[in-house]
């Protein structure tokens with residue numbers, strides 16, 4: 001798009017009540033940006049006019065917390081609980097039934113609350129805008145205090161008649177309250193921004209949350225959710241004038257501008273000396289898990305500061321040769337480290353080291369400070385400048401391939417929220433990038449290090465150490481109630497339960513929806529050309545990617561013995577951490593940083609479409625880069641595959657240790673998916689295999705390896721060598737390529753050269769005889785919450801996948817489970833899931849009553865037998881199936897290749913689209929017997945709190961303690 005004339009007179013075209021504040025042509029993105037204000041109410045708008053097929057909107061309020069009660073977070077949930085125009089129901093749940101949204105999200109940040117959505121259908125987009133505006137400005141929270149109880153916190157009675165804390169936000173925050181990195185982040189703010197409102201907790205501290213009231217929350221709504229504090233961002237090809245007119249007419253004209261008090265935002269010097277020590281609660285026995293942080297509070301608050309810090313951090317840490325990365329690597333500490341900048345009114349830049357023993361952790365602070373001193377004194381090596389410039393150039397080009405509305409939003413919101421021009425950041429970034437070489441020559445790095453770090457006295461060192469604690473006790477009610485108070489509380493609980501019964505009966509849906517005639521019923525087709533060289537398949541997806549080539553090398557691992565799976569896992573972690581025969585680690589890192597774009601290694605399972613247990617397992621080396629660097633990139637990968645050095649025992653030991661700790665933390669964080677995968681192992685090989693790769697079996701193995709590293713090291717190295725020869729050869733290799741049509745021939749030549757160098761080897765698929773785990777299982781984790789999953793494989797019961805089941809699933813989720821488990825029970829998460837490969841599961845977590853939830857699952861067939869939905873209501877669920885996802889060129893290529901790998905034909909999708917529009921109420925009722933059959937043959941798996949599992953131990957055939 002050129003700087004356009006069509007909008008030349010936009011100032012005069014603006015609807016009544018709006019004024020233009022500024023307009024700017026954003027050269028890097030070739031788009032126009034407009035900044036308006038609604039004069040009477042003070043609401044602000046930014047519109048980015050572009051050709052994107054997806055319309056994006058984000059409505060933001062500046063909402064600094066005023067205490068630790070978590071009110072801005074509770075309010076974020078509550079405003080969506082029904083509004084003046086759209087009463088009675090949770091508007092998000094209603095939108096999920098019928099809208100074609102591609103994203104629908106509400107999030108609370110420390111200084112803002114954001115409601116964002118996008119859609120590729122204009123009518124749908126307009127509907128959501130209306131629903132959100134009404135929800136935010138006219139929510140039902142003023143007339144219905146049950147919303148606060150349901151979403152925030154309330155007293156509830158457990159099966160033994162004991163009072164406990166319940167509520168969706170309360171349960172959501174429980175897991176955060178014991179997570180060391182979250183605690184660290186909170187502590188850093190409490191110290192570095194102690195005189196401002198940023199010191200308060202973002203999600204709420206539980207002990208304060210249970211003192212909050214509905215009135216507290218209403219006050220926050222009155223103070224903050226006013227158009228004068230509203231930042232509305234729109235991007236796409238919109239009828240913007242029409243939308244502005246609509247918002248004015250329906251909402252804004254009823255408000256008069258007011259001053260918003262956001263509390264204190266300016267921090268002075270902090271005067272802290274020495275190391276601050278704190279403790280985090282844990283019930284696990286693994287010692288030596290300390291967390292270290294060194295934070296600098298930067299008092300400047302300009303847009304330039306923000307860019308400087310981002311560039312400095314990238315230079316110090318992100319690339320081969322980066323000084324801090326190198327220093328940490330020498331001590332084998334890199335793997336556990338992190339740097340980040342948090343932008344508030346001012347900035348906090350933090351260097352962090354996680355999960356480390358005291359002895360090694362002690363040296364961290366000096367190590368960082370000495371490295372900063374050296375770098376500022378000695379200046380930067382020419383080689384490092386080259387790396388830096390190459391990365392800036394690549395990122396700039398790559399960014400253009402992944403721009404969506406949300407990308408512009410992220411670029412502008414910070415400045416906008418703090419009263420600066422929303423476009424300043426984008427313009428400044430352009431300038432810095434254009435001038436970056438010059439800046440580097442003139443001491444940009446050295447001066448930056450001095451200014452922001454070394455000469456900055458506002459720094460703080462924090463250590464978090466583990467402290468053995470009974471996690472369950474942390475969340476128990478500590479107050480002693482009088483008998484009268486207990487009676488009162490019980491009455492309240494009954495009243496709330498009655499309310500929930502009532503609301504369940506109301507069925508009118510008032511939310512506007514598109515009709516089937518507004519919807520494009522044709523599934524998206526992604527072009528894919530098949531090519532071949534020496535038996536290797538080349539799959540080419542042509543797309544507009546500029547100079548960038550995206551590719552995936554998919555190496556088969558089904559010829560690998562099971563006991564070598566650990567070797568694959570370790571190899572993908574050490575891949576670019578070790579040197580090779582011809583390159584030192586540092587040189588290797590340097591070349592990769594200059595020549596390659598972003599690259600990743602992972603194991604991927606491709607399931608055959610509609611088949612129960614037919615999967616392909618691949619080691620994927622995914623990368624991207626500029627076309628003219630491809631040859632060099634591939635030869636570096638070849639060098640690693642052929643000549644990787646495996647002699648740095650200390651480093652490998654450290655990596656294994658971190659893998660072990662991260663897996664442990666990951667399991668505690670994702671208890672629902674751990675339970676889900678473990679459950680499905682009762683049914684198919686694929687999940688049993690997955691368990692060995694990433695599940696509990698894997699954890700047991702890596703735990704063993706970590707604890708007996710010295711004894712097992714030689715065998716590990718032997719296995720890695722063996723694995724490399726088995727996996728990295730031509731047999732069954734499939735290469736996916738996404739790039740411009742005109743460079744494909746050159747890309748292919750590079751790939752051919754790579755293939756020529758790969759050995760060819762006899763391929764023998766290993767037959768896995770995987771043990772079946774049996775029965776109902778429980779997995780004890782470090783959590784006060786539990787997740788439960790019930791389910792089985794429906795194909796093994798003789799049923800086939802049918803697209804109508806997707807409508808069925810949505811209806812069960814929205815009409816039944818959401819109300820019964822989330823709204824009534826207080827669970828943060830509940831969901832029926834279904835795959836085209838036969839797995840059907842019912843899952844709930846974070847704050848459930850186990851026995852009640854299982855009973856709810858068993859009532860699904862009855863719900864279906866008696867289901868009464870009008871044709872119109874069913875049509876909404878059908879429409880929902882046609883939501884498209886907006887894709888980047890890389891995303892389209894990925895989808896094309898996925899369809900190929902899982903043997904999903906476009907014709908099948910077309911046929912499914914025709915079938916799905918004909919779903920009837922009878923179809924839904926007919927599924928009742930099948931669901932009954934599934935539930936009868938299901939197993940359950942529970943993961944989480946030891947206490948709850950022990951209480952219900954009779955349910956399980958097997959209990960595992962992690």
Ligand SMILES: [Zn+2]
Nearest residue numbers: 073077169172
């Ligand atoms: Zn939340």
